[in-house]
Amino acid sequence: MLITAVTVVICLLLALPAIHGVRYATVILGASGRAFARAMGLGKEPHTAEIPKPSKGVANREYAHERYLRRQSWRDFRHANVRVWSEVGKTVKSCWEKLRVLHPAQVNPPRPEYTTFRRTAGAGVLIGTAVAAVVIAGLALAEAVALGVLFVAEYGFLWVLAGVDALVLRVRGVTMTCRNCGHRLTRAEYTCPGCKVRHHNLRPGRYGLLHRTCGCGYRLASTALSKNYRLESWCPHCDKPLAKETGLAGEIVIPLFGAPGAGKSQLITVLTVAIETLADRTGGTFAFADDQTRGNATKAWRGLVTTKRSEKTTLVSGATTVPAYSMYVKPRRGQMKLLHVFDAQGEVFYRSDKIQQLEYLRVAKTFVFVVDPLSIDRLWTSIAESHRPAMEKIRAQQEPSKTFHETVMTVIAMGIDLRKVHLVVALSKADLIEDSLRTVDRTDDGSIRAWLVDKLAQGNLVRAMDNNFKSVSFFLTSALATGHDTADSSVESFAERTLATQGFKL
Amino acid sequence: MTADDPFRRWRVSVVVMVATTALTVVCLFVIAVVQVVLAVLSHVI
Secondary structure (H helix, E strand, O other): HHHHHHHHHHHHHHHHHHHHHHHHHHHHHHHHHHHHHHHHHOOOOOOOOOOOOOOOOOOOOOOOOOOOOOOOHHHHHHHHHHHHHHHHHHHHHHHHHHHHHOHHHHHHHOOOOHHHHHHHHOOOOOOOOHHHHHHHHHHHHHHHHHHHHHHHHHHHHHHHHHHHHHHHHHHEOOOOEEOOOOEEOOOOOOOOOOOEEEEEEOOEEEEEEOOEEEEEOOOOEOOOOOOOOHHHOOOOOOOEEEOOOOOOOOOEEEEEEEOOOOOOOHHHHHHHHHHHHHHHHHHOEEOOOOHHHHHHHHHHHHHHHOOOOOEEEOOOOOOOOOOOOOEEEEOOOOOOEEEEEOOOHHHHHHOOOHHHOHHHHHOOOOOEEEEEEOOOHHHHHHHOOHHHHHHHOOOOOOOOHHHHHHHHHHHHHHHOOOOHHEEEEEEEOHHHHHHHOOOOOOOHHHHHHHHHHHHHHHHHHHHHHHHOOOOEEEEEEOOOOOOOOOOHHHHHHHHHHHHHOOOOOO | OOOOOOOOHHHHHHHHHHHHHHHHHHHHHHHHHHHHHHHHHHOOO
């Protein structure tokens, strides 16, 4: 019985410093926890580590914050540890002070029970400090390990994310083509909606994974998965804006070529209306991809309805290509596509150096060759002389074979494999040569081909087309507006079948 | 917390992570102490 009582007393005596130790450890850990939270930006009086402000216009640097785990996490780690250990020092010192400075009632006269209390409490401070230090060091180590693991995992995830993003774009057939210069882009530049600063390389990397934070604080999506195509985008080649939401849908690029006055611009004007009508009629959707296309198309259509003529295509000073007509078309069933229809000045096709500047020829899978039948001598001479003066003004001056051969030779020299390209031949101004077309079935490709070969002596041209291209189809078109403000049915048929060459059915 | 802190979420996540770890350590420590005390008392009494 006595032994048990002595053991209990000894245990209690040993337990007293331990109890004090737990108490002081709690005090120290609480204070250091609060210091840690403040150092990480929490609480009423946060004191975070400084975040370096991104600079504008620095070579190979974007105006954006680097991703957290790359550098800032280590700055925060160091800062928080300095603050926490400093707080530990202050708290321990404060505890000692409280023990050292006693109330006069406790020391005058000296009372032994207080001396015992001070000794056990002092031991408790030492024990508490040691426990708290071990816990804090352990937590710091755990945090460092966790940050390190996350840092490594983030690098791995970065590559996976970039790969998945590229794969998704590939599966969805998404490409990016500049509607101004015609370059096929591997990446676009994007403008921050907050500060209008241009981000040149917006993809998973040093500035973030799915998102990045611009220097102005705006959060930008950096992958197609996080919908970066919603940002205003720019071509890195010509520094001009891309069509809205470029990168959202797959593209169809259709370039038109032909001699000056062949009717390319007028055909594009009516083609745009025809596609819109077809989409509406079949339950699909149609939208202009940018304000410039909307303005140009509306102006050209109004001009055509009023004057029955299209204005000649002109280049803006300093430009090498005419901006495409860009539109989003979605059939009732199937994926939406961004359609770029590229026009060019007819004079371009006189000179191979000018043709080579038409970058969009490299990415197009269907070419449209616009032929003015009036420019073919055999047909021209068959027209009554009394009708010729009126037609002379609207007649293309160069024979189609010259334009075709010049263009094809240059395109082949550019390294483009035309055996993978469809050719659609649009014989324009059909409304002016009704008499010559009496025996031709306008809906039959073979009949138009036979007419060209037999009646107009264009056998060499047709054979050259067959030899160079994957497939060739012929259409007779009257690029006119009907009384119902719609496109002529010949252009609707032409539009439908031209898009079908690329597997796009309206 | 500063309103213009671009790493707000990350910092909060780190605090939550450390706090969770600390709480787990404390809980484990308390359980261990209670077990030791119980073991001692069971021997003594």
